[in-house]
Amino acid sequence: MTTHKNHPFHLVDVSPWPILGALGAMTTMVGLIKWFHIYQSNLFLLGLLITSLIMYQWWRDVVRESTFQGLHTFVVTSGLRWGMILFITSEVFFFISFFWSFFHNSLSPSIEIGMIWPPKGIKTFNPIEIPLLNTLILVTSGLTVTWAHHGLMENNYSQALQGLILTVMLGFYFSMLQAYEYIEAPFTIADSVYGSSFFMATGFHGLHVLIGSTFLLVCLIRHYNLHFSAIHHFGFEAAAWYWHFVDVVWLFLYISIYWWGS
Numbered sequence: 001m002t003t004h005k006n007h008p009f010h011l012v013d014v015s016p017w018p019i020l021g022a023l024g025a026m027t028t029m030v031g032l033i034k035w036f037h038i039y040q041s042n043l044f045l046l047g048l049l050i051t052s053l054i055m056y057q058w059w060r061d062v063v064r065e066s067t068f069q070g071l072h073t074f075v076v077t078s079g080l081r082w083g084m085i086l087f088i089t090s091e092v093f094f095f096i097s098f099f100w101s102f103f104h105n106s107l108s109p110s111i112e113i114g115m116i117w118p119p120k121g122i123k124t125f126n127p128i129e130i131p132l133l134n135t136l137i138l139v140t141s142g143l144t145v146t147w148a149h150h151g152l153m154e155n156n157y158s159q160a161l162q163g164l165i166l167t168v169m170l171g172f173y174f175s176m177l178q179a180y181e182y183i184e185a186p187f188t189i190a191d192s193v194y195g196s197s198f199f200m201a202t203g204f205h206g207l208h209v210l211i212g213s214t215f216l217l218v219c220l221i222r223h224y225n226l227h228f229s230a231i232h233h234f235g236f237e238a239a240a241w242y243w244h245f246v247d248v249v250w251l252f253l254y255i256s257i258y259w260w261g262s
Helices: 017-038 042-068 074-107 130-153 157-184 192-224 234-260
Strands: none
Touching: 017 042, 042 192, 074 192, 074 234, 130 157, 130 192, 130 234, 157 192, 192 234
């Protein structure tokens, strides 16, 4: 087999991670169902462990290909950019479905919920308490990730490192505050269409914050290990795009569900 190629594309090697990752995700989801129905979390935790180990090894392989083997040429990076743009577009439509549901039910409340919004018996969150603090946290994290990006583009290692550390800390702080809010919530996902809309929209956003925080944490570790340069840092750029998307979705959630909807 010859190693020479006369094209700029990256033809990936045979990898066990896609099929094993799918099995890990299936184990996690079946474990989640088991946890919900018979209150045993062992299969869910096993699934999380499998998925985490596969994520680590898959990302390790991608880092090797891009950073050490030089397989991510400008043409490949261009394809990755378009892939990320289309992925974020699909995520936008995913959240549009939740907003559509919320506005459909709130602007024309049905007779089953007393034709009022919020439905009778629902005590909503005060929008100027934890929700406002979380808004300030995410807006600030948008500034710090942009600061980190400018640090990278100017070859300023310490500024990029500081910006990334602050962003990751703010991301996990947001998740902790949202977990506290859920624990203290005066209603549940089973409390009429309001509870369903609230927990589906904010819950999936919370999941995206955890994914984005993990994405940025991996970028922080890579930056610490000198994997990025001023002209070769698409992994970080993709994480920053994703983080800004999560930020904008939260602003819409805050204005529509927490402030207007309450």
